[in-house]
Amino acid sequence: MLSPATLLIITALLCTMMLLVMLSLRRSRLPGIREWTWAIILEIVALGCYLCQNAAPMVIGYVLANSLIALAICLFYAGCRRFFRLEVPWTGMIATVALVAVVIPVLRYPVDYMNLRVAFMSVVHGIISTMIAYTIIKYRPAYRATHGHMLTAVLALVFAIGYAIRGVVYLHRPDNTPLLVDGSIINLIFLSLGALIMPGLTMGAVVMTHDTLLSQAEAIANRDFLTGVLSRKAFIEQAQREMARASRYGRALALVMVDIDHFKAINDRYGHPTGDAILRDFALLAEASVRDGDYIGRLGGEEFGILLPDSAGPAAAVMAERLREQVAARRYRAGEQIVRYTLSAGMAVWQPGETIEDFVARSDYWLYQAKQSGRNRVQGDPAT
Numbered sequence: 557m558l559s560p561a562t563l564l565i566i567t568a569l570l571c572t573m574m575l576l577v578m579l580s581l582r583r584s585r586l587p588g589i590r591e592w593t594w595a596i597i598l599e600i601v602a603l604g605c606y607l608c609q610n611a612a613p614m615v616i617g618y619v620l621a622n623s624l625i626a627l628a629i630c631l632f633y634a635g636c637r638r639f640f641r642l643e644v645p646w647t648g649m650i651a652t653v654a655l656v657a658v659v660i661p662v663l664r665y666p667v668d669y670m671n672l673r674v675a676f677m678s679v680v681h682g683i684i685s686t687m688i689a690y691t692i693i694k695y696r697p698a699y700r701a702t703h704g705h706m707l708t709a710v711l712a713l714v715f716a717i718g719y720a721i722r723g724v725v726y727l728h729r730p731d732n733t734p735l736l737v738d739g740s741i742i743n744l745i746f747l748s749l750g751a752l753i754m755p756g757l758t759m760g761a762v763v764m765t766h767d768t769l770l771s772q773a774e775a776i777a778n779r780d781f782l783t784g785v786l787s788r789k790a791f792i793e794q795a796q797r798e799m800a801r802a803s804r805y806g807r808a809l810a811l812v813m814v815d816i817d818h819f820k821a822i823n824d825r826y827g828h829p830t831g832d833a834i835l836r837d838f839a840l841l842a843e844a845s846v847r848d849g850d851y852i853g854r855l856g857g858e859e860f861g862i863l864l865p866d867s868a869g870p871a872a873a874v875m876a877e878r879l880r881e882q883v884a885a886r887r888y889r890a891g892e893q894i895v896r897y898t899l900s901a902g903m904a905v906w907q908p909g910e911t912i913e914d915f916v917a918r919s920d921y922w923l924y925q926a927k928q929s930g931r932n933r934v935q936g937d938p939a940t
């Protein structure tokens with residue numbers, strides 16, 4: 557049968573493995589990793605102190621061990637707050653650890669109120685585990701699947717409930733056998749719960765970190781770094797998905813190609829950084845001008861694509877013309893100077909069976925025509 561001491565040794569090994577995984581994530585520089593790393597280090601040290609309970613001075617086996625355990629769970633909570641870029645309530649956390657450091661010796665000397673100590677520590681763990689679960693559920697990203705976050709929150713809740721039960725059970729425990737000696741099944745179950753909390757939560761933190769890193773990598777791959785609109789690759793992929801949808805449901809789909817006029821001259825006259833700022837300015841104007849569900853992508857230097865699902869020619873022409881007018885009326889302030897710019901646009905409505913290359917080429921053709929006939933205008937296929 558597993559003894560309490562063996563359980564603690566296994567936990568310490570588990571924590572060490574989770575520490576190595578956590579250390580491997582430090583390079584990501586995500587907030588929260590440092591606090592989570594310290595939490596697991598302190599947990600390992602606390603387990604060492606517990607194991608020495610019979611050999612070491614009482615202050616190490618009881619006061620230091622419990623204070624470190626409390627500090628570890630507080631630091632894990634701090635890591636969660638930092639992960640979501642929230643303020644960390646350091647004062648409350650220091651007060652909690654100080655309370656543990658005071659209450660534990662009071663419940664140990666001169667009379668050993670062991671069951672009361674266990675109940676007290678269970679309350680501390682239960683409250684902080686609930687706060688961890690609440691923080692993760694409340695602040696998890698709303699715009700994507702968050703299985704890793706939910707896993708961690710559910711784990712924290714399970715631990716909170718387990719600690720609540722443990723507190724109640726130990727308050728009603730008839731004998732006062734020390735936990736490290738008590739080989740009863742109920743003690744082993746509760747010890748396992750306490751032993752698993754830090755490696756379990758750390759595993760959840762690792763999954764949340766991976767999830768965040770993956771979504772950051774996706775954003776980098778799919779977004780144009782200068783303007784924040786879709787990259788060329790992501791825009792073309794989206795256009796292909798919308799073409800399939802238009803084909804399946806017999807819906808309209810329009811593509812407007814936009815090119816800022818005489819952009820080279822803007823760069824030459826005001827400098828490259830101002831040219832960059834104009835590209836960002838245009839992207840902001842375009843984003844404000846399209847409907848939810850439309851897509852904007854930067855296809856090359858100063859060329860953008862706007863994809864309008866469920867829009868036939870007239871609706872797309874109205875949108876393109878409105879954007880052209882807004883840009884022509886725009887006075888962009890760059891330091892002391894006011895920069896004015898215009899755009900040319902070519903528009904095409906997707907024809908069933910048409911490939912993405914032909915669709916883009918048709919819009920490009922009309923963009924070329926708009927440039928040739930004097931710029932600052934929108935042109936499109938007369939059939940649309």
Ligand SMILES: Nc1nc2c(ncn2[C@@H]2O[C@H](COP(=O)(O)OP(=O)(O)OP(=O)(O)O)[C@@H](O)[C@H]2O)c(=O)[nH]1
Nearest residue numbers: 815816817818819820821823828829831832857858
């Ligand atoms: N500032 C800035 N300039 C860029 C960027 N990408 C491309 N360009 C510049 O955009 C300019 C495009 O010039 P052209 O292709 O001659 O086109 P244009 O001057 O806009 O002339 P038309 O399109 O015929 O009206 C080039 O000078 C590129 O160096 C960028 O990311 N930032």
